[in-house]
Amino acid sequence: MKVQTLAPPSPIAAIVSHIVVLESNSVFDEAVLPLIANGYPSVTFQLTDPSRILTGEKKSYPLVLYGQNTKPIQLHAAGEIAVIAYFLYPWLLPSLFGYSASELTDQGIDLSLCGPARESNLKEQLLNSPSREDRLRLMDDYILRLSRSRKIVTDERLPYAIRTIRQHRGTLLLGDLQKELFVTERTLQRLFGETVGLTPKLYSRICQFHAALNQLGCHGFSDMTQVAFDNGYADQSHLIRAFKEFTNLSPLEYRRLAQQFPA
The missing domain is CATH 1.10.10.60 (Homeodomain-like)
Incomplete structure (x- = not known):
């Protein structure tokens, strides 16, 4: 499994702490990729082959907003795998998405049904993108548009x-x-x-x-x-x-x- 940690581009550096990309081109039986608690909520895109998933939840969402997690989030994956996680600064979650942070603790929601992600068909664009670079560009653009469309209110x-x-x-x-x-x-x-x-x-x-x-x-x-x-x-x-x-x-x-x- 190839794992990379990337610094966010400057336009979204005040929103995103870091980006983690996991990739494998190998065809293999189902595996579980744990997202371990690290103190950051995340916007996560996952590309996998659901037909090869036998024990996990087959109805997985490719684009998910995760709140803080205290237990590992299990991503069941098989075949060609691509996971891109944008880890957000914790104090921005309510302003960016309109949820109380406690509502999302140990929870994930289908982001493709929400606001700008729905309006831009972000999920479909990510699934149809030919390369990692294209997916990162789409995610960057989404985070930037989201930050510009929201009023960020933070107790310093x-x-x-x-x-x-x-x-x-x-x-x-x-x-x-x-x-x-x-x-x-x-x-x-x-x-x-x-x-x-x-x-x-x-x-x-x-x-x-x-x-x-x-x-x-x-x-x-x-x-x-x-x-x-x-x-x-x-x-x-x-x-x-x-x-x-x-x-x-x-x-x-x-x-x-x-x-x-x-x-």
Whole structure:
């Protein structure tokens, strides 16, 4: 499986944090591609062969808006695969799509039925595009049109809080953040609940886990103890518990699953 992480083009860089593209030209039996919690909602396009999917939901939507996920989203795929995910800054979700963030937590909706995506037949254009470059261009244009057609309303305390939590890889004491922002615990809870769809504590734990997951991937899942300490876990067993919570798998099971994907 070829996986690339791309920086968004400058016109949408204030909306999109990063873009992930997964591709495989191999014909193989059904596989499950997990979208692991990373603290970002996403607009995701998936191209696959539904006739080869036996255990998953056959009625899958090619173009989906996902809110925050606390459990892995399972994409059942087979045949030629293309997945393009645009990860959005969390504080923009309600302004861009008109949903309360809590409505979309651990949920996905068929985006092809909504607003500009429906009006431009985005799903059909993506499905009929001959190349990855064409699909990326269509997605870029969609995000840009959407941002220009919406009034972005953001409490500036929230972007600061989210960036600070991510910079500290989820280990920042929330009491310190509240003091820095001059807000109460209840106010911070409300800001996150309405706009992010998660509590500040859960969002921090997701950021902490994702930082550890990235480090494990870079080191081939070796030295779990050091990775645990580097990312604020008391010991290796606490990291393994977090791993099972957010992936439903042990680190070894996750690594084995990843190795099954064809190149």
